Amino acid sequence: MTDFLQLTLAGLSQGSVYALLAVGLIAVYTVRHVINIAQGDYAMLAGLGAIxxxxxxxxLMAAILIAILSVALVSVAVDRLILARVKNLTTLVSIILTLGVSTLLQSIMLLLWGPEAEGLPAFPGQNFSIGGVSIRSQDLWMLGALVVVGGAILLFYEKTRWGKALRACAEQPDAARIVGISPVMAAVIAFAIAGVAGAVAGVVSSPVALSIWSGGLLLGLKGFVAAVLGGLSSFRAAIVGALLLGMLEAYVSAYIASGLRDAVAFFILILVLIIRPSGLLIRSVPVRV
Structure with missing residues (x-):
């Protein structure tokens, strides 16, 4: 039982990283209908930059703050300099373009910081144990980052007038302009939020999972799987899906084979697309704007 609880904790902490990436993906998709394959590279960029x-x-904390703000600016630049210049930007085109951005960012990180994986120093805090379950302070930082950053983004989009206005730009861009909502500003805000979410995921996981130039694509794809579990629209469902994904990876790695760990996400993705393409949503809830 102790081993199971230990694995559950490890899965939840890793799942919180996927959840932050999924939140960033949904934040952009609900505003621009863009699927950003480079989301995971924002995490690696922030981690390596802070290191x-x-x-x-x-x-440490100053480096982390600067890294997060810098990655947010990079995310906005990707939209303004690349995506915004494409006429009739479809979801498929956005995938192709951001895959190219991902490759570019990986090449830059490799040139700047080399091929070796590195990690940030552990954040302040003491490790302790409860009932035989060892709890690392970094696990609490990872979970806390999801609660604070992910929760703030969720509340912003679902409870504030600004958040609802961002969604209105995606659903009815012409009507949004008429009532004074700028689609350009909405896109800037959405991509900045995605950059912050990705960067936070990268820095809080770096002391445990390490940061490496090539790690962003796989990490981003796992965030995408979690976003799909949320139907690319529900932050809550995506967060739940990400935490479940993290736990399933931990269980499969321990009880079946560690080599199958990364296959879990894609197996789930296939099942969801076949059985329930709408994700974990029980019913669709229209957002009033």
Whole structure:
């Protein structure tokens, strides 16, 4: 039982990283109908950037803050300099373009920081155990990041007038312009939010999972699987799906074979697309704007 609980905790902490990436993907998709394959690379970029700054002598928290803000700017630049310049941008075209962005970012990270995986120093906190279950402080940081950042994004989109206005730009862009909602500003905000979510996922997981130039694509695809479980529209369902995905990976790795860990996400994706393409949503709930 202790081993099962230990695996559950590990799965929840890893699932929180997938959840943050999924939240970023949905934040963009609900505004621009863009699927950003580079979302996972934002996590690696933030992690490696923060590692570089701490190695140069910058305090840990200052390096993390600068890395998060820098990645948010990169995310906005990807939209303004690439995606926004494409006429009739479809979801398929966005996948192809952001796959190219992902390759570009990976090449830049490889040139700047080399091929070796590195990790940030552990965040402040003490490890402890409850009932034989070892709890690392970094696991709590990862879960806490989801609660704070993921929860803030969810509340922003679902409870505030600004968040509802962003969704209105995707559903009725012409009507949004008439009532004074700028689709350009909506896109900037959405991509900045996605960049922040991806960067936070990267820095909180770096002390445990390490950061490496090539790790973003697989990480982003797992976030995408979680977003699909949310029907690419529900933050809550995507977060639940991401946590379940993290736990299933931990169980499969421990009880079946560690080599099958990464296959779990794609097996789930296939099942969902065949059985329930709408994701984990029980029913669709229209958003009033």
């Amino acid at each position: 570089w700054m701490t190695a140069a002598g910058m305090p």
